[in-house]
Amino acid sequence: MPAKKSPWKQLIAGGAIACVLSSTSAVLAQDLQEAPACRASKNPHRLKLEQKFEFNGIRVFYTQSGPHALYTDVDLNRNGVPDIVEDAALHLDTVRQIFNRNGFRDPLRSTRFRRAESIDIDFLDFGTYSEENAKKRGLSFSGVVRYPGSRNRDDRCSISIGINSTMRGNHERVKDYLIPHELFHLYQYGYTMFRASWFLEGMAKWAEWVTLAENERNREMWSTSLPSSQKELNERVFFNPNPYNVRHFWNRLAELAKGQDAPMIIPAELRSRRFADGTPVIRDEVWRGHSLMLKILQELDEDDDKVTREKNRQPNQWTNEDQRSVANNPILMRAVQRAVGSFRISTPEVVRFLALDPASPG
Numbered sequence: 001m002p003a004k005k006s007p008w009k010q011l012i013a014g015g016a017i018a019c020v021l022s023s024t025s026a027v028l029a030q031d032l033q034e035a036p037a038c039r040a041s042k043n044p045h046r047l048k049l050e051q052k053f054e055f056n057g058i059r060v061f062y063t064q065s066g067p068h069a070l071y072t073d074v075d076l077n078r079n080g081v082p083d084i085v086e087d088a089a090l091h092l093d094t095v096r097q098i099f100n101r102n103g104f105r106d107p108l109r110s111t112r113f114r115r116a117e118s119i120d121i122d123f124l125d126f127g128t129y130s131e132e133n134a135k136k137r138g139l140s141f142s143g144v145v146r147y148p149g150s151r152n153r154d155d156r157c158s159i160s161i162g163i164n165s166t167m168r169g170n171h172e173r174v175k176d177y178l179i180p181h182e183l184f185h186l187y188q189y190g191y192t193m194f195r196a197s198w199f200l201e202g203m204a205k206w207a208e209w210v211t212l213a214e215n216e217r218n219r220e221m222w223s224t225s226l227p228s229s230q231k232e233l234n235e236r237v238f239f240n241p242n243p244y245n246v247r248h249f250w251n252r253l254a255e256l257a258k259g260q261d262a263p264m265i266i267p268a269e270l271r272s273r274r275f276a277d278g279t280p281v282i283r284d285e286v287w288r289g290h291s292l293m294l295k296i297l298q299e300l301d302e303d304d305d306k307v308t309r310e311k312n313r314q315p316n317q318w319t320n321e322d323q324r325s326v327a328n329n330p331i332l333m334r335a336v337q338r339a340v341g342s343f344r345i346s347t348p349e350v351v352r353f354l355a356l357d358p359a360s361p362g
């Protein structure tokens with residue numbers, strides 16, 4: 001972009017500083033050019049969420065009446081806000097700070113979400129909102145959207161996750177895996193357009209461990225060997241009928257790479273955080289394999305840019321079909337292999353995995 005026109009440059013006489021500033025503004029200008037538009041929506045369901053709770057820039061929208069009403073109005077700390085609402089915001093902010101401090105790029109800093117100003121949580125009855133998702137506990141959305149018809153949303157562009165407001169047990173899940181899982185999807189979307197379920201769901205299952213306590217009961221969680229043949233790669237990863245079960249693959253990668261993790265950073269202020277019922281937000285300070293997972297996302301960030309150029313697609317605006325195409329599988333897996341390879345782990349299991357050609361039909 002023409003840096004000459006940068007207003008910053010006109011204000012600054014010193015050449016070196018101006019140079020830094022103008023290249024930053026050039027990057028920003030390119031970002032904005034490649035950032036999908038913020039779409040105006042009249043979604044009638046979200047407009048019904050007339051109550052708002054805000055915490056550290058996170059906005060939570062909910063209602064206590066009508067079809068979307070929260071199934072629980074427990075308010076142990078009697079501050080007028082249902083505990084499920086404030087617990088969701090507190091958990092999201094905590095996890096977001098941990099993700100960010102450990103090197104993951106905040107979704108709002110990605111080009112794809114450049115036009116979004118906040119991350120929102122919407123408590124909706126999924127059965128009413130979208131029947132096909134009626135049985136789901138949480139959803140994450142990759143669109144940047146504003147709701148001009150909603151008074152309490154201030155016409156602000158945002159990205160969002162949804163929590164099923166009427167599903168019993170969701171308050172417990174909000175304090176547990178649900179918030180890290182859905183938030184991590186927003187990070188994945190920010191890094192890459194690839195949308196294979198084995199990648200999105202399997203890796204998000206791994207990400208849940210960020211605030212969860214280590215599960216000592218289920219040892220298989222970390223010990224299922226990596227695929228060692230094309231057949232295993234297809235059956236257990238690419239075409240696994242349950243994409244959540246691909247967590248065994250991602251967890252195993254994390255286990256193998258944990259010895260090379262950068263020390264996990266948890267800001268001191270977060271350690272003392274408690275949910276409304278007094279239980280700690282952070283259950284332990286172990287998050288195996290986070291350095292490897294970050295590396296994989298960074299590889300994918302470049303890979304989808306390459307595909308965008310090769311196929312002459314709109315940056316950050318692939319069709320749904322292109323995002324989900326199985327033709328992306330080898331690209332995704334090669335990024336995993338490159339990242340694992342850079343960690344120089346030489347056990348026979350890893351050597352065999354790295355030798356697999358993910359493009360071969362098996």
Ligand SMILES: [Zn+2]
Binds near residue numbers: 181185204
């Ligand atoms: Zn998910």
